[in-house]
Amino acid sequence: MSRVFSGIQPTGEPHIGNYFGAMQNYVKLGREYGKQSLYCVVDLHALTNPAAFDPALLAQRTLDMAVANFAVGLDPSQVIFFVQSHVPEHQELSWVFTTITPVGDLERMTQYKDKSGQLESVPAGLLMYPVLMAADILLYRADTVPVGEDQTQHIELTREIARKFNHSFGETFPEPRAVYNKQALRIPGVDGQGKMSKSKGETSTLGLFEPMDSIWAKLRVAPTDPARVRRTDPGNPDVCLIFDYHKLFSDLDTIQMVDVECRRAGIGCVDCKKAVMTGITAHLTPIQARGEELRDDLDSVRDALAQGAREARAIAAPVMEEVRTKVGF
Ligand code: ADP
Ligand code: NA
Numbered sequence: 001m002s003r004v005f006s007g008i009q010p011t012g013e014p015h016i017g018n019y020f021g022a023m024q025n026y027v028k029l030g031r032e033y034g035k036q037s038l039y040c041v042v043d044l045h046a047l048t049n050p051a052a053f054d055p056a057l058l059a060q061r062t063l064d065m066a067v068a069n070f071a072v073g074l075d076p077s078q079v080i081f082f083v084q085s086h087v088p089e090h091q092e093l094s095w096v097f098t099t100i101t102p103v104g105d106l107e108r109m110t111q112y113k114d115k116s117g118q119l120e121s122v123p124a125g126l127l128m129y130p131v132l133m134a135a136d137i138l139l140y141r142a143d144t145v146p147v148g149e150d151q152t153q154h155i156e157l158t159r160e161i162a163r164k165f166n167h168s169f170g171e172t173f174p175e176p177r178a179v180y181n182k183q184a185l186r187i188p189g190v191d192g193q194g195k196m197s198k199s200k201g202e203t204s205t206l207g208l209f210e211p212m213d214s215i216w217a218k219l220r221v222a223p224t225d226p227a228r229v230r231r232t233d234p235g236n237p238d239v240c241l242i243f244d245y246h247k248l249f250s251d252l253d254t255i256q257m258v259d260v261e262c263r264r265a266g267i268g269c270v271d272c273k274k275a276v277m278t279g280i281t282a283h284l285t286p287i288q289a290r291g292e293e294l295r296d297d298l299d300s301v302r303d304a305l306a307q308g309a310r311e312a313r314a315i316a317a318p319v320m321e322e323v324r325t326k327v328g329f
Helices: 016-036 055-071 089-098 103-107 110-117 124-138 149-169 212-220 241-249 252-263 269-295 298-327
Strands: 004-008 037-041 080-083 144-146 177-179
Touching (some): 004 016, 004 124, 016 055, 016 144, 016 241, 055 080, 055 269, 055 298, 080 298, 089 124, 089 149, 089 298, 103 110, 103 124, 103 149, 110 124, 110 149, 124 149, 149 177, 241 269, 252 269, 269 298
Parallel strands (some): 004 037, 004 144, 037 080, 144 177
């Protein structure tokens, strides 16, 4: 039997990178796998960023992330949707996994290197992040993990941890594989500073619930092809992040028009940005309306999360019990 697991951090406003890279696949796989698909707001992971040391804010963002997923079409009654800290087995399994994971492997993770490089004092939790992630996935014996490309290395480590555990304690866990949205492997940030990411803050992100005037303010000043200085210079859409956004939001005619007209300076960057804004508005307006409705009824959202935690725990508890027996607890 096949099972899906994926997690998303409540570190900030969900953005179009999360949406196209991961959340759309949650909805798609959720329809296919039903209760054999689990989606988790990973608040324990969020704590690895000191900016999350604000209890009211963390609780708020955890709820917001649930709202975001329900607003894009994930139905909590059809899948299992829950909050990581509500299921304590994640932490228990994580500890067992820390004991079989070489520190050197963790130090080699590029996400760890990127994030720790910006800190004066590195919390041990940041180093352990991928171990907890392996526990998240393997606790449900999930074999299918919808994620963005930035998670490839972590999934590979999860496979190694599964192998190592199975070798040391007997066959227990499958080796999961990542599944990607090939159209949205790594959506660039609107500031032109690499991958769009919540942890880089709002200069990087276009939020799923961001007002259209705020999105436009960021797009208007977003960098385009640096070689296109004057309006009359031809541009190269292949190096332009606005063109990446067109591929996500615009219809085929618009994408083709932009591709041709940019290369022969038929349109300017402002025209091109206005055209993508049309697609963004059409896409995000209904999602934002649905989000508003859900925010008017947060009690239902909390109920759905409580029910999700019960369903998740019903799967997790016997797996953890098996692990305890196998290691001798
Ligand atoms: P963030 O990096 O914004 O904090 P998370 O770590 O919570 O996001 O990741 C949630 C999901 O969104 C993961 O599956 C991740 O791979 C995916 N994701 C995040 N940023 C992007 C992006 N820029 N492009 C595609 N997928 C992304
Ligand atoms: Na990330």
